Amino acid sequence: MDKILRIDVGADGGPALREEPVGDYAGIGGRALTSTIVCKEVPADCHPLGPENKLVIAPGLLSGTAAVTSGRLSVGCKSPLTGGIKEANSGGQGAQVLARLGYAAIVLEGEWNGEDLYKVTITKDGATIETANELKMKTNYQLMEKFQETYGSSGAMLSIGTAGEMRLSNSTVAVTDKEGRPTRHAGRGGVGAVMGSKGVKVILLDGAGTSMRQPVDKEAFSDANKRFNEGLKKHAVTGQGLPTYGTNVLTNVLNEAGGYPTYNFKQGNFPDADKISGETQAELEISRGGVSTHGCHRGCSIQCSGTFLDKDGNYVTKQPEYETVWAHGGNCGICDLDAIATLDYLDDDFGLDTIEMGVTIGVAMEAGLLKFGDADGAIKLVKEVGAGTPLGRILGSGAATAARAYGIEKAPVVKGQGMPAYDPRAVKGIGVTYATSPMGADHTAGYAVATNILKVGGDVDPLSSEGQAALSQNLQIATAAVDSTGMCLFIAFAVLDQPETFQALIDIINGCYGLSLTADDVVALGKSVLEKERDFNARAGFTAADDRLPRYFRREQLPPHNVVFDVPDQELDQVFQW
Amino acid sequence: MIITLNCFASLKPYTPDGGTLELAEGTTVEAVLTRLGIPQEEIRLIFVNSVHVSPDTVLKDGDRLGIFPPVGGG
Numbered sequence: 001m002d003k004i005l006r007i008d009v010g011a012d013g014g015p016a017l018r019e020e021p022v023g024d025y026a027g028i029g030g031r032a033l034t035s036t037i038v039c040k041e042v043p044a045d046c047h048p049l050g051p052e053n054k055l056v057i058a059p060g061l062l063s064g065t066a067a068v069t070s071g072r073l074s075v076g077c078k079s080p081l082t083g084g085i086k087e088a089n090s091g092g093q094g095a096q097v098l099a100r101l102g103y104a105a106i107v108l109e110g111e112w113n114g115e116d117l118y119k120v121t122i123t124k125d126g127a128t129i130e131t132a133n134e135l136k137m138k139t140n141y142q143l144m145e146k147f148q149e150t151y152g153s154s155g156a157m158l159s160i161g162t163a164g165e166m167r168l169s170n171s172t173v174a175v176t177d178k179e180g181r182p183t184r185h186a187g188r189g190g191v192g193a194v195m196g197s198k199g200v201k202v203i204l205l206d207g208a209g210t211s212m213r214q215p216v217d218k219e220a221f222s223d224a225n226k227r228f229n230e231g232l233k234k235h236a237v238t239g240q241g242l243p244t245y246g247t248n249v250l251t252n253v254l255n256e257a258g259g260y261p262t263y264n265f266k267q268g269n270f271p272d273a274d275k276i277s278g279e280t281q282a283e284l285e286i287s288r289g290g291v292s293t294h295g296c297h298r299g300c301s302i303q304c305s306g307t308f309l310d311k312d313g314n315y316v317t318k319q320p321e322y323e324t325v326w327a328h329g330g331n332c333g334i335c336d337l338d339a340i341a342t343l344d345y346l347d348d349d350f351g352l353d354t355i356e357m358g359v360t361i362g363v364a365m366e367a368g369l370l371k372f373g374d375a376d377g378a379i380k381l382v383k384e385v386g387a388g389t390p391l392g393r394i395l396g397s398g399a400a401t402a403a404r405a406y407g408i409e410k411a412p413v414v415k416g417q418g419m420p421a422y423d424p425r426a427v428k429g430i431g432v433t434y435a436t437s438p439m440g441a442d443h444t445a446g447y448a449v450a451t452n453i454l455k456v457g458g459d460v461d462p463l464s465s466e467g468q469a470a471l472s473q474n475l476q477i478a479t480a481a482v483d484s485t486g487m488c489l490f491i492a493f494a495v496l497d498q499p500e501t502f503q504a505l506i507d508i509i510n511g512c513y514g515l516s517l518t519a520d521d522v523v524a525l526g527k528s529v530l531e532k533e534r535d536f537n538a539r540a541g542f543t544a545a546d547d548r549l550p551r552y553f554r555r556e557q558l559p560p561h562n563v564v565f566d567v568p569d570q571e572l573d574q575v576f577q578w
Numbered sequence: 579m580i581i582t583l584n585c586f587a588s589l590k591p592y593t594p595d596g597g598t599l600e601l602a603e604g605t606t607v608e609a610v611l612t613r614l615g616i617p618q619e620e621i622r623l624i625f626v627n628s629v630h631v632s633p634d635t636v637l638k639d640g641d642r643l644g645i646f647p648p649v650g651g652g
Contacts, residue, residue: 235648236622236647236648237648237649237650238650240588240647240648241587241588241647241648241649241650241651242650242651244587244588245587245649246651247651247652248651249586249587249649249650249651250649250650250651250652252584252586252587252644252646253586253623253646253649256584256586256625256628256644256646257625257628257630258628258629268628269628277586278587278651279586279587279590304651321651322651322652323652443652444652447652449652450650453623453630454622454623454648454649454650455622455623455630456648456650461630462630463629489652490650490652493650560627560628561628561629
């Protein structure tokens with residue numbers, strides 16, 4: 001990982017590829033690298049779809065090595081959805097293959113001619129780019145059909161569906177899983193639109209002939225990796241809960257805690273939650289011959305995913321995640337797992353973020369465009385987005401745009417990005433993260449749900465405003481560091497509870513690079529990433545007023561606890577004061 | 579008095595038929611867990627009426643009790 005591939009789509013005579021040494025960007029990976037490049041090279045006041053913006057794709061520091069669960073890919077840019085800096089993070093095979101090919105990052109830059117679509121192919125012998133206008137308006141699964149033999153079992157495909165090609169603010173960069181399917185997505189913030197604004201439809205990564213990255217200190221690395229893996233296996237969440245039920249095990253938990261946003265964040269309980277719970281989903285998947293334990297990339301030792309088959313045993317989609325089942329399910333009053341799986345497939349196929357899409361449909365339901373619970377209506381709307389009808393383009397531009405178009409106040413968004421599956425009034429720590437994260441409303445940026453609800457990494461009362469700002473601060477710092485390693489964020493469950501597993505993680509990094517980092521260095525890394533992101537956003541025009549939840553979360557009570565969001569503004573403004 | 583009881587995830591088999599239990603006044607959560615035979619080390623989260631509580635909580639008629647093993651996601 002000692003080189004960066006720059007693709008200037010606006011070069012004289014057509015797109016030009018340039019490989020350069022990693023140089024000043026050495027020693028960082030993942031989110032640290034994407035945010036550093038964006039912060040340094042992209043003018044913060046540029047239009048996200050203009051020639052000055054760049055799309056940066058970077059594997060984590062440990063990706064491509066034997067480190068378990070290290071296959072996360074970071075995709076960064078100025079976001080068309082939020083207008084701020086963005087790092088969208090994806091599983092799948094992409095990070096591992098890109099790292100083994102030797103790239104610390106791919107940077108798409110320059111001014112596109114606005115017409116031609118391009119296909120980039122990267123093999124061990126280097127990268128090529130060619131015009132591929134036959135791919136216009138192809139969906140992600142159509143691209144898979146066309147290219148699966150090219151990227152093969154040792155490679156991966158990064159692609160945009162129709163949404164990214166139309167440069168919709170809700171559009172993803174899809175990353176194929178170990179079966180070669182486009183089921184993993186750098187989902188949030190419209191990163192697909194930025195790839196579309198560079199005319200790049202697909203990046204094929206051929207892993208043939210590459211080998212695993214070797215650590216500097218093999219013995220120390222291997223010993224640490226073993227201890228780390230044992231830590232993941234030993235912890236009840238990463239070793240048992242996630243593999244057995246997947247992320248959707250949270251439906252019943254959040255519903256039981258009264259923090260499950262239902263009917264566009266109107267109440268904290270969904271009467272039909274059990275019909276779409278992880279327990280029900282796993283049972284259904286297994287009864288149809290699917291699997292409920294599956295990793296999104298090779299080398300994952302948590303295996304939180306699965307495969308969803310229809311009643312006749314045909315593949316529909318990967319196991320829909322908790323966030324997806326919530327966004328399209330409880331948030332929209334829909335309690336049909338088959339309909340939700342279809343929506344998940346359509347989102348993957350068109351390249352749509354399932355959270356933003358579900359939140360947008362919830363807004364459309366609030367606006368009276370269709371009724372809560374109307375699964376067929378929801379499917380029809382997502383198809384409109386994929387096809388790019390005028391209504392589809394409005395809905396494909398995210399929840400904030402849809403709410404504006406329909407003249408309603410209740411858009412559950414921060415910095416223009418839809419809120420995930422935890423109501424910030426009943427899980428106040430996550431409310432602080434939604435409000436203050438440089439990414440907009442993003443649960444992964446500082447997952448206070450762990451401490452508020454799941455009682456992992458401590459116990460902070462979710463219904464009290466006390467201690468939430470400090471909790472979110474610590475988690476946002478830790479997350480920014482983890483997102484830079486290529487490690488899946490789910491390792492945090494074990495790392496937060498088991499100091500020896502946290503130490504093993506640091507030892508893996510040290511063994512890999514021949515360093516002697518301490519826990520303090522990891523904290524410093526996390527802080528430096530957040531400082532860069534905050535600096536970019538400030539230059540893009542963000543102020544303290546943007547670090548707030550929509551006002552109605554302070555005004556309207558959420559049943560059953562009948563609580564409002566009441567963490568004081570002064571505390572929100574202290575989250576990044578260290 | 580009668581309470582509603584749901585055990586989730588790996589503890590689901592401990593949910594009584596019909597999802598309700600008839601209890602004597604003053605029964606604690608801990609007594610219910612013992613009666614159902616749920617191994618203590620497998621229990622991480624206890625909710626009564628959507629509030630996280632400790633095992634010594636005294637139950638009232640009409641309460642809704644939810645029991646979870648350690649779980650996570652996101």
